[in-house]
Amino acid sequence: MAAADVVDAYLSALPGGCRRLAKAEWGLTLSAESLDEPLDIGLSIADELVRAKAPALAAGAELDPWMLLWWNRQTRLVRFACTRSREIWVHADLPVAAVDERTLDRLLGLVVEAALAARSRARNA
Numbered sequence: 001m002a003a004a005d006v007v008d009a010y011l012s013a014l015p016g017g018c019r020r021l022a023k024a025e026w027g028l029t030l031s032a033e034s035l036d037e038p039l040d041i042g043l044s045i046a047d048e049l050v051r052a053k054a055p056a057l058a059a060g061a062e063l064d065p066w067m068l069l070w071w072n073r074q075t076r077l078v079r080f081a082c083t084r085s086r087e088i089w090v091h092a093d094l095p096v097a098a099v100d101e102r103t104l105d106r107l108l109g110l111v112v113e114a115a116l117a118a119r120s121r122a123r124n125a
Helices: 003-013 065-074 101-123
Strands: 019-022 025-030 039-046 049-057 078-082 088-095
Touching: 003 025, 003 039, 003 101, 039 101, 049 101, 065 078, 065 101, 078 101, 088 101
Parallel strands: none
Antiparallel strands: 019 025, 025 039, 039 049, 049 088, 078 088
């Protein structure tokens, strides 16, 4: 099964489903008690990678940017980035060859976990 088919089947089976944005591009909005606000995750397949990205914090959030560099050294598959407008994003990549339901679930779980950590840290700053 092609990676796009695996991603499409996995996301379609989630409660609430997903949005198909273009060929090999999806959008997913997650809401939960642990998320103070919904988390929008974009997924795409390009350059032999499944890529996930999500905005963790809006511009102006109280978070030491050096903490992001430290976190990037502690994480696997995910990393933090900052836009010019100082929004904090979570990015994750997975080789297309490794894509199956389990690895995709892990990738999305790590994106959510990273966003939660950043939001929690900013709230407690």
